[in-house]
Amino acid sequence: MSTTRTRFAPSPTGYLHIGGVRTALFCWLFARKHGGQFILRIDDTDQQRNVQEALEPILHGLRWLGIDWDEGPDVGGPHGPYYQSLRWKWYEEAAERLLASGHAYRDYARTEEVQAEREAAQREKRPFVASRRFIAETDADARRFEADGRKAVVRLKMPREGNLVVNDLIRGPVDFEWAQEQDHVIRRADGSCLYHLASTVDDHAMQITHVIRAEEHLSNTPRQVFIAQALGYELPQYAHLPFVAEPGSKTKLSKRKLAKYLKNREFAQLLEHGRRIADRIGVPADPEAFNPVIVGFYEKVGYLPEALLNYLALLGWSLDERTEHFGRDQLIEHFSLERVNRAPAGFDPAKLSAFQQWHFNQLGTEQKATLALPFLQRAGLVPAPAGGDAERLVERVMAAAGDRLRVAGDIVAFDEFFVPDDQLLYDPKAVDKRLRKEGAADLLRKYRERLATLETFDPETLEHDMHAFLEAEGIQVGQIIHAVRVAVTGKQAGLGMFDALALLGRDRALRRIDRALVLT
RNA sequence: GGCCCCGUCGUCUAGUCAGGUCUAGGACACAGGCCUUUCAAGCCUGCAGCACGGGUUCAAAUCCCGUCGGGGUCACCA
Numbered sequence: 001m002s003t004t005r006t007r008f009a010p011s012p013t014g015y016l017h018i019g020g021v022r023t024a025l026f027c028w029l030f031a032r033k034h035g036g037q038f039i040l041r042i043d044d045t046d047q048q049r050n051v052q053e054a055l056e057p058i059l060h061g062l063r064w065l066g067i068d069w070d071e072g073p074d075v076g077g078p079h080g081p082y083y084q085s086l087r088w089k090w091y092e093e094a095a096e097r098l099l100a101s102g103h104a105y106r107d108y109a110r111t112e113e114v115q116a117e118r119e120a121a122q123r124e125k126r127p128f129v130a131s132r133r134f135i136a137e138t139d140a141d142a143r144r145f146e147a148d149g150r151k152a153v154v155r156l157k158m159p160r161e162g163n164l165v166v167n168d169l170i171r172g173p174v175d176f177e178w179a180q181e182q183d184h185v186i187r188r189a190d191g192s193c194l195y196h197l198a199s200t201v202d203d204h205a206m207q208i209t210h211v212i213r214a215e216e217h218l219s220n221t222p223r224q225v226f227i228a229q230a231l232g233y234e235l236p237q238y239a240h241l242p243f244v245a246e247p248g249s250k251t252k253l254s255k256r257k258l259a260k261y262l263k264n265r266e267f268a269q270l271l272e273h274g275r276r277i278a279d280r281i282g283v284p285a286d287p288e289a290f291n292p293v294i295v296g297f298y299e300k301v302g303y304l305p306e307a308l309l310n311y312l313a314l315l316g317w318s319l320d321e322r323t324e325h326f327g328r329d330q331l332i333e334h335f336s337l338e339r340v341n342r343a344p345a346g347f348d349p350a351k352l353s354a355f356q357q358w359h360f361n362q363l364g365t366e367q368k369a370t371l372a373l374p375f376l377q378r379a380g381l382v383p384a385p386a387g388g389d390a391e392r393l394v395e396r397v398m399a400a401a402g403d404r405l406r407v408a409g410d411i412v413a414f415d416e417f418f419v420p421d422d423q424l425l426y427d428p429k430a431v432d433k434r435l436r437k438e439g440a441a442d443l444l445r446k447y448r449e450r451l452a453t454l455e456t457f458d459p460e461t462l463e464h465d466m467h468a469f470l471e472a473e474g475i476q477v478g479q480i481i482h483a484v485r486v487a488v489t490g491k492q493a494g495l496g497m498f499d500a501l502a503l504l505g506r507d508r509a510l511r512r513i514d515r516a517l518v519l520t
Numbered sequence: 521g522g523c524c525c526c527g528u529c530g531u532c533u534a535g536u537c538a539g540g541u542c543u544a545g546g547a548c549a550c551a552g553g554c555c556u557u558u559c560a561a562g563c564c565u566g567c568a569g570c571a572c573g574g575g576u577u578c579a580a581a582u583c584c585c586g587u588c589g590g591g592g593u594c595a596c597c598a
Contacts, residue, residue, distance in 0.1 A: 011598055043598060111596065118594090127522045128594085153596055171525070172537095180523050180594090188596040195598050219524055219593040240525085243591075248531075250590050266531090266549075314532070314547095321534035322546055341533075344591070348531050351548045361561085403561040466557090481557040493559035 004036025005209050008069075009199065011043040012054035015288075016061030016295040018347060019214070019244040019253050022312045026241055027212045028067045029313070029335040039206055040072030044085045045198055051083070061295040065305045066328055071206075079206040084198050087205075091193035094201045094231060095154050095186055103230035104186060106152035108134035108145035129158070130183035154187035156226060166221050169210070169239035169337045176222045184223050200224045204233040212239045212337070215344075216252070239337050242316050243344040250344050255293045267292065270349035274301045277409035281378035292349065302375060302408030307359035311352045315345045325358060357406045369395040372411035381418035393417065393503075400499035416489040417503055421511045426490040431519050434486040441520040443473065444483045448513045457506045459498040466498070487516035 006027040010020060031038040040062075044051050059073060071077025081087060098104035109131050121128035136142035136152065145152070159178035166174045186197040203211060218240040228235055243252045247264040261267045270292050278285045283300050291297055298308050306327060313331050314324065317340050326334070360368070373394050376382040382390045397417050398405075405411060416424060434440065450469055454461065470477055481497050488509050489500055501509050 009598090013598095046597060114596095122521070125521055151596095168525095174524070176524075182594070185596050190596080192596085194596075199598085214592095215525070216592055217598095242526080245591085250526085252591080311532095316532090318533055320546095324533095324547060343526050345533090346531060348548070351532060354548055357561095401560090404559070406560095477557055485558065491558090495559085497557055 002209060004031055004034035005039060005207055006031040006212055007039040007041050007206065007208050009041045009043045010058050012051045014054040014057060016058045017255060018293050018295065021061060021295050022244050022315055023214055023241055024062060024067055025312050029331055030210060030212060030337060032332045033335045037070040040069040040082065041202060042073060042083045044083055045195060057296060064299050065309055087202065088193065090201050090205060091198050094197060095193060098230055099154060101230060103157055104154050105157050106136045107155045108136055108150040108152050110150065127180060129181065151189035153185045153189050155183040155185050156223060158183050158226060164222050164225060166238055169237055170340050171240060171342060181222050196220060196223055197227060200227040203236055208236050210239060211236045215240045215242055241340065242342060244315060245344040245346045247347050247349060253293060253347050255291065258287050258291055266350040270353060277301045277412055280412040281375055303356050304359045307356040311355040316341050353406060360406060361403050365395055365399045369398045371408035372398060375409045375411050376418060379412045381415055396503055400495045400503060421508050424490050424512060426519060430486045430492040434482040435516060435520045440483045441517060443480050444487060444513060444517060447480060447484060448510060451506060452510060457502055459502045462498040462501050488512045
């Protein structure tokens with residue numbers, strides 16, 4: 001057998017869908033696993049305008065995830081062009097050959113006529129497969145039909161007996177009866193060719209050995225096999241992947257049903273989390289582009305490509321009963337179609353988030369800081385270019401934050417460390433609860449005086465000193481620390497208190513406490 | 521409706537092909553607890569599933585038949 005070659009054939013829709021990219025991932029993994037090639041082919045037979053513009057987000061998303069293609073747009077290859085709109089000559093020629101060999105015919109039936117027959121069949125509860133009442137047997141027939149104002153489409157002349165067994169690599173043998181198959185149109189009245197013809201011709205021309213695609217194409221396989229056999233092609237192997245389903249449902253995930261998914265608590269949280277970040281960095285949160293069903297969403301808010309990849313791979317595939325965390329290379333090493341599940345897999349936002357968290361926390365402080373910096377810059381919290389001091393501060397905040405960030409964009413939630421003291425915002429609820437509490441202001445004032453005289457301002461010294469303060473005042477830590485936190489950060493929750501103080505330094509801490517005291 | 525696919529905790533899954541080691545394992549989520557200056561994290565515990573009904577067998581999640589349920593597809597879309 002020749003080299004393994006798989007392909008992903010997206011149409012330029014302007015965005016990379018989660019379900020689509022999962023298919024691409026499996027095709028890519030399979031090719032890489034077997035040392036073969038992964039080909040990207042653009043299915044633009046239907047849309048003419050702005051293909052490049054609508055394609056860009058798809059290519060970008062694939063690149064972001066590290067799914068690279070050996071042949072396709074940008075990189076070219078020996079079987080190009082890789083745009084179906086540029087390959088019409090091949091299809092045309094194939095259609096003529098099918099006509100010549102009797103595997104296809106010119107059908108002069110009008111759309112309405114076919115439609116009427118189809119509806120009649122449905123009413124009588126019998127399958128509709130073909131009309132064949134307007135086949136032009138001779139040139140004279142053709143001329144007569146044309147004089148009548150009719151135009152011909154080319155239809156496949158499907159067999160009326162026997163059956164086909166497709167040995168699907170994931171599902172095993174699948175049985176189809178030829179008699180159930182319609183005489184599908186392969187060329188329109190205007191001469192342009194349709195997807196099934198184009199796809200079959202291209203798969204052969206590009207020497208695709210394994211057609212790995214979504215389950216929705218399983219029912220389409222017989223007509224493609226028919227075309228391939230009629231044209232004398234060697235058949236590729238087929239593997240039909242289960243759908244990526246809606247959260248909590250078995251229906252195919254769709255970009256258009258955002259409102260419905262938002263009823264799912266976890267999905268709503270995922271989007272909400274993203275929006276909080278998007279708001280701060282000025283990313284428009286319109287559902288056309290900012291939507292968890294689209295890969296771009298994750299890049300925009302600072303997910304790690306390897307986390308998405310890992311999650312997606314496990315959506316329908318598994319290695320064994322325990323291994324969950326995979327890097328790109330391990331995925332390639334272990335992937336196999338035999339271990340792809342047959343049932344649809346629901347998209348689980350919470351699990352994706354958990355994977356992200358795990359991968360993000362595998363990173364060192366420095367790497368996390370590097371990833372977070374652009375978010376601070378976009379939020380206007382750190383200048384661009386940042387400069388050494390700013391970079392060090394980001395790293396120190398990141399170190400003190402520990403596991404508190406899930407995605408790189410979460411850094412904007414720690415804006416208090418980057419904002420000038422006189423611009424720090426105080427959460428009114430926090431002020432009421434912690435600063436306006438009886439005795440809080442007095443204690444805060446006393447604590448402020450201690451801080452003012454403290455020699456060193458690192459977390460250890462601060463904590464040590466706090467204990468001395470507690471003893472001197474005869475109070476519990478809870479009685480003072482919350483007030484200090486609100487005073488210097490404006491918030492009720494955040495980093496460890498002593499880390500926060502040390503991060504700000506004495507001058508900034510004192511200034512903030514002074515501001516806070518005015519609020520009491 | 522015809523044809524095709526699918527059906528193990530709420531979710532993703534292991535186990536099904538080669539029936540026993542499965543009173544069904546893991547993860548996420550959820551609940552409770554511990555830790556604790558907050559929030560996370562971490563640790564511990566808990567909750568929860570073989571769609572149903574027949575059969576075959578000493579033995580069925582696993583094999584067979586049927587039922588039910590879900591999904592896909594039936595375009596001059598891809």
